[in-house]
Amino acid sequence: MSKVSGDVFTDEVLRSKLQTIEDGLKNASSANQLRVLEERIEAQKSTVDDELHHFCLEHKTSHESQIRALEMSRIELSYACEKSKQLSEMLAKTSNMSSKITAKVRILDTEASKLQKLKQYVDNVRSLKCAIQEVDESIRHEKWKEAAVAVEIIRKLPDRLLEDEYVKAVVPSTEISDMPTDLLPKWIESLKQTFTKGFEKASDARNAEQITYFFQLFPLIGEQEIGLKCYSKFVCTIISEQSREILKDIQGKSNLKQNFYADILFQFYQTIASIVNQHSPLIKKFYGKDALRPILTRIQAECDLQSGMILDIFLEARKIDEVVDQIQNYSYPKLVDIIYNHSASLNGQLSDGESSTSPNRMSLDHGVRESIDASVSQFVLPSLADIGKLTDELSAMMNHWEMYSKFYAVSWNNSFEKPSLIPGNDTIYPFPLVSSPFLKKISETATVKFDVLCTFAVRRTLEKACEIEEIPALINELSTCVKYLSGLHGYSSRGSSSGSSLQSLIPEDAPISSIVDDMTMSLNVILTETLSTGQLISIKAMMSNVKRIISSDFINVFTEKFNSIALRNNATLLTPKNLLKVQESLTGQKAQLDGEKQGVKGLALPDIPFSGMALVKSINKAISIASEEVGAGAEAGAKALGGYIVALNSISSFAQYLKELADHLVDYLERQGLLIIDDQVYKRTLQEMEEPDVQIQPISVNLKSQKGSKLGPSVQDRIESVIRSLGSDFGDKADEILTARIEYLFDTVIRSNTIEMISEAFPENSYMASSETFSGDANNASERVVTFLEQWNKLVVPYLATLTKQNFRILIRLIVKVVASSLESKIWKMNGNCNELGAASLERDVSLLIIEITRFDYTLRESFVRVTQIIMLMGLDDDEDIDDLQDLDWALTPSERVRARNLRLDRS
Structure with a gap:
C-alpha cells in the first residue's frame, strides 16, 4: 500500500520497520529476545489493523453516500425521460398538422397565382388592343407624343404575347386587320423618321420647345441612339457655329488686344459648359445618366477641332515660331x-x-x-x-x-x-x-x-x-545709425544708458x-x-x-x-562725406565741409531750428573725429x-x-x-x-x-x-556664399580693429588695484572699457543698421567669437599682474562688456562661458575650494581651472 490512514505508514516506513524486524531476527540469540521481538511484531500488527479498519470504515461511509446520490439522480432522470417522451409525441402531432396546413396553403397559392396570371394576361390583351387602336388613331391625327406613349406600352408587354394565338384571334379588327407583330415594326420605323425630321426642323429653327418635344419621344419608341445622335449633332452645330462666328469676326483684323485669343477660347469653353449644364437635366430625365457620356464624347470631338483651330490661328497671328x-x-x-x-x-x-x-x-x-x-x-x-x-x-x-x-x-x-x-x-x-x-x-x-x-x-x-x-x-540707414549713436551718454552695469531700442536699427527693407x-x-x-x-x-x-x-x-x-x-x-x-550727407538728410539743408579743398577739418553749420541743434552738433563732432581718424x-x-x-x-x-x-x-x-x-x-x-x-x-x-x-x-x-x-x-x-563672404569682410575690415580694441581696453598690468584706486561702485566701468564700448557701437551699429538680420547675425557671431578669444587670451596673460581688488574690477568691466555686446543676441553669451569661468575662479577666496563647484557645467579643463585660480598675484 502506498498510503494508510493519513500517510502514517508509507512504503518507506514499512520497509524500514520490516528491515528492523529482520535485523532483530537475525541478531536474536535467545528465546527471550525472540519473545520480545514477537511482542513488538504483534503490537505493530495491531496498530496496522486498527488503522486499516478505520480507513475502510471511513471510505465505506463515503461510498454509500455517493451511491444514494446516484440513486436520486436516476430517479430524476427517469422522470425527465418520461416527460421528454410525452413532448416528442406532442411535437409529432403538431408537425403532422402543420404539414397538412402547408399543403392546403400551397394549393391556395397555386390557384391564386393562376388567377393572377390569367388576370394579367387578360389585362395585357386588353392593353394591347387599346394601345393598337390609340397608335392608329394618334398617327392619323398626328398626335406624336400619344402615339409614342402607346408604342411604349406595346413594347413593354411580354414579347410572346404578340404571337399568342388568342391575341391573333381577338386583337385584329375590321378597322385594323394586321397582326400586332407586323404593325409594331412598321409604326416604329414611321415614327422614327417623323421624329427625326421634326427634330432637325426644330433644330434649324432653334425652336427649343419643339426640340425638347421630339427629343423626349425617341426613348419611347426604343430609338435612344437615334435621339442621342440627333441631339449631339444639334449641340455640336451650335458649338461649331459660334466658333466660326467668332473666328470670322477676326479675319483681316490686326493689332488685336492682349489675351484676345485666350478670351475667345474662354468664351468657347463657357459656351460648351453652359450648353452641357442646361441640357444635362433634360438628357438624364428622358435617357438616364449613362446617356450623357455619348453626347459628351461627341461634344469633345467638336471641342478639340475648334480649340485646335483657335490655337493654330493664335500661333500664326502672334508669330510664335518666329519669336521662338x-x-x-x-x-x-x-x-x-x-x-x-x-x-x-x-x-x-x-x-x-x-x-x-x-x-x-x-x-x-x-x-x-x-x-x-x-x-x-x-x-x-x-x-x-x-x-x-x-x-x-x-x-x-x-x-x-x-x-x-x-x-x-x-x-x-x-x-x-x-x-x-x-x-x-x-x-x-x-x-x-x-x-x-x-x-x-x-x-x-x-x-x-x-x-x-x-x-x-x-x-x-x-x-x-x-x-x-x-x-x-x-544714407537713410546711416541716418538711423547716427541718431542712435548720438543718443549714447555713457555706460552702466546695464550697458548703454540710451533708451533707444536696437530693434529700431534693424532695417525693415535692407x-x-x-x-x-x-x-x-x-x-x-x-x-x-x-x-x-x-x-x-x-x-x-x-x-x-x-x-x-x-x-x-x-x-x-x-x-x-x-x-x-x-x-x-x-x-x-x-x-566725413557720408556724415555730411546724413546731416543733409536729417536737416533738409545743404551743408559743406569748410575749406574742403584745403583739407580743413570742420563743418559750416546751416541755420536750423534749436530742436535739432544738439543732433547737428553731435554730427559735426563726429565729422571732425572721423576726419581725424x-x-x-x-x-x-x-x-x-x-x-x-x-x-x-x-x-x-x-x-x-x-x-x-x-x-x-x-x-x-x-x-x-x-x-x-x-x-x-x-x-x-x-x-x-x-x-x-x-x-x-x-x-x-x-x-x-x-x-x-x-x-x-x-x-x-x-x-x-x-x-x-x-x-x-x-x-x-x-x-x-554669405558665410564665406562675411568671413572675408570680417577678416579684412573688422578683425584687426577688434583685436586692437580689446588690447587697449584690457592691458595686462592694469588690474593691480589698491584700496585707494579701486571703486566699489559696480555701475562704474573703467575709462578703457567705456572707450571700448563707444568704439564697439561705432564699429558694430553701422552694420546692424545696413545689413539684413541674417547677415548681421553671421557677422556679429564672428566678431563676438574673436572678442571672446582675444579677451580670454588677455586674461591668461595677466598671470601675476592681478590682485584681489583687480579681479573684482576685471569682473565688473567684463560683465559690462558682455552685457553690451550680447544686447544684439542673448545667445551670444555662450561665447563668453570660458571667460566668465576664468574670472569666477580668479575671484574665489583662498578658503574656497574648486572641488565645491563640481556640479558646474565646466568649459575649462581641470588643469585650466587650477591655472585660472592661480592667476592672482596675492593667491596664497
Whole structure:
C-alpha cells in the first residue's frame, strides 16, 4: 500500500520497520529476545489493523453516500425521460398538422397565382388592343407624343404575347386587320423618321420647345441612339457655329488686344459648359445618366477641332515660331560679358581710377567683344514686354483648357449610374480627354514654346537688370545709425544708458540691388503663369530652368561683384562725406565741409531750428573725429564697403524672397484648384490606347481632394515639393556664399580693429588695484572699457543698421567669437599682474562688456562661458575650494581651472 490512514505508514516506513524486524531476527540469540521481538511484531500488527479498519470504515461511509446520490439522480432522470417522451409525441402531432396546413396553403397559392396570371394576361390583351387602336388613331391625327406613349406600352408587354394565338384571334379588327407583330415594326420605323425630321426642323429653327418635344419621344419608341445622335449633332452645330462666328469676326483684323485669343477660347469653353449644364437635366430625365457620356464624347470631338483651330490661328497671328527662333538664337552676350569680364559699371561703388577687374578674372578679347556688340546691334530681339504678353496669353489659354477639363471630368463622372469603384474615392480621367488631339497639341507644341519663352524672359530679365542696375545709397540707414549713436551718454552695469531700442536699427527693407527686385517680380509673374497652365511637364521644366539660372547666372553675377570689390583694412561707413550727407538728410539743408579743398577739418553749420541743434552738433563732432581718424582713401573704402554690404544683402534678401515666393505659389496653386494629371501616366495611357490587345489602365484622379499621403503623394503634393525646393536649394547655396563672404569682410575690415580694441581696453598690468584706486561702485566701468564700448557701437551699429538680420547675425557671431578669444587670451596673460581688488574690477568691466555686446543676441553669451569661468575662479577666496563647484557645467579643463585660480598675484 502506498498510503494508510493519513500517510502514517508509507512504503518507506514499512520497509524500514520490516528491515528492523529482520535485523532483530537475525541478531536474536535467545528465546527471550525472540519473545520480545514477537511482542513488538504483534503490537505493530495491531496498530496496522486498527488503522486499516478505520480507513475502510471511513471510505465505506463515503461510498454509500455517493451511491444514494446516484440513486436520486436516476430517479430524476427517469422522470425527465418520461416527460421528454410525452413532448416528442406532442411535437409529432403538431408537425403532422402543420404539414397538412402547408399543403392546403400551397394549393391556395397555386390557384391564386393562376388567377393572377390569367388576370394579367387578360389585362395585357386588353392593353394591347387599346394601345393598337390609340397608335392608329394618334398617327392619323398626328398626335406624336400619344402615339409614342402607346408604342411604349406595346413594347413593354411580354414579347410572346404578340404571337399568342388568342391575341391573333381577338386583337385584329375590321378597322385594323394586321397582326400586332407586323404593325409594331412598321409604326416604329414611321415614327422614327417623323421624329427625326421634326427634330432637325426644330433644330434649324432653334425652336427649343419643339426640340425638347421630339427629343423626349425617341426613348419611347426604343430609338435612344437615334435621339442621342440627333441631339449631339444639334449641340455640336451650335458649338461649331459660334466658333466660326467668332473666328470670322477676326479675319483681316490686326493689332488685336492682349489675351484676345485666350478670351475667345474662354468664351468657347463657357459656351460648351453652359450648353452641357442646361441640357444635362433634360438628357438624364428622358435617357438616364449613362446617356450623357455619348453626347459628351461627341461634344469633345467638336471641342478639340475648334480649340485646335483657335490655337493654330493664335500661333500664326502672334508669330510664335518666329519669336521662338529669334530668342533661341540669342546668346545673352551682355550677361556673359558682365559675368566673365565685368563690363557693367559698379554705379560708383569703386573709387575713381580703381580697376573693376581682378588679375585672376577671365576677360573677353577686345576684338571678340566688338564682334558681339556688332552682332547684337544687327539682331532684332523681341522686348520683354512683348514676350510677357505672349507668355501671359499662352498661360491663360492652357489655364482655360485645364478649367474646362476639370468641368468635363466632373460632368463625365457624374454621368455614371453606379459610383466609382476605384479605391480612395477616386474617379477616372475621361478617355475623350486622354485621347484629345488638342491636349496632345498642348503637350507637344504649346508647352514647348511656352517653356522657351519663359526661360528667355527670366534670363533676359537678369541681363537687363544687370544693365540698368541701381545700387541704393546707405544714407537713410546711416541716418538711423547716427541718431542712435548720438543718443549714447555713457555706460552702466546695464550697458548703454540710451533708451533707444536696437530693434529700431534693424532695417525693415535692407538696401539691396535693383537686380533682386527685378528678378523677384519677374519670377513671381512667370512662375504664376507656369502654374496657371496646369501642365505638369511645363511646371517641372520651368522650375528646373529657374533653378539653373539663379544658381548659375544670378550667383555668378554677384560673385563677380564680390570679386570686383577691393575691401580696405579698417574701412568704415562713417566717413566725413557720408556724415555730411546724413546731416543733409536729417536737416533738409545743404551743408559743406569748410575749406574742403584745403583739407580743413570742420563743418559750416546751416541755420536750423534749436530742436535739432544738439543732433547737428553731435554730427559735426563726429565729422571732425572721423576726419581725424580716417586716412587716405577712406571715402573710396566706404564706397567699396557699401557696395559689398549691398551685395550681401542682395543674396540674403533674394533667398528670403524665394521662400516667400514659394509660399505664395503654393497658396496660389491651392486656390486655383486645377485638375493636373501626371505627364508620365498620360504618355503611358496614350501608348496603351495605341497598342492592340492591351488592357488600358484608366488615369485615376480625385475630384474631392488634391492632397495625397506620405506613401502616395498626389500630383499637387509633388508640385508643392518642387516649388519649395526652389527656395530651399538657393537658400543652401546662399548660406554658403554669405558665410564665406562675411568671413572675408570680417577678416579684412573688422578683425584687426577688434583685436586692437580689446588690447587697449584690457592691458595686462592694469588690474593691480589698491584700496585707494579701486571703486566699489559696480555701475562704474573703467575709462578703457567705456572707450571700448563707444568704439564697439561705432564699429558694430553701422552694420546692424545696413545689413539684413541674417547677415548681421553671421557677422556679429564672428566678431563676438574673436572678442571672446582675444579677451580670454588677455586674461591668461595677466598671470601675476592681478590682485584681489583687480579681479573684482576685471569682473565688473567684463560683465559690462558682455552685457553690451550680447544686447544684439542673448545667445551670444555662450561665447563668453570660458571667460566668465576664468574670472569666477580668479575671484574665489583662498578658503574656497574648486572641488565645491563640481556640479558646474565646466568649459575649462581641470588643469585650466587650477591655472585660472592661480592667476592672482596675492593667491596664497
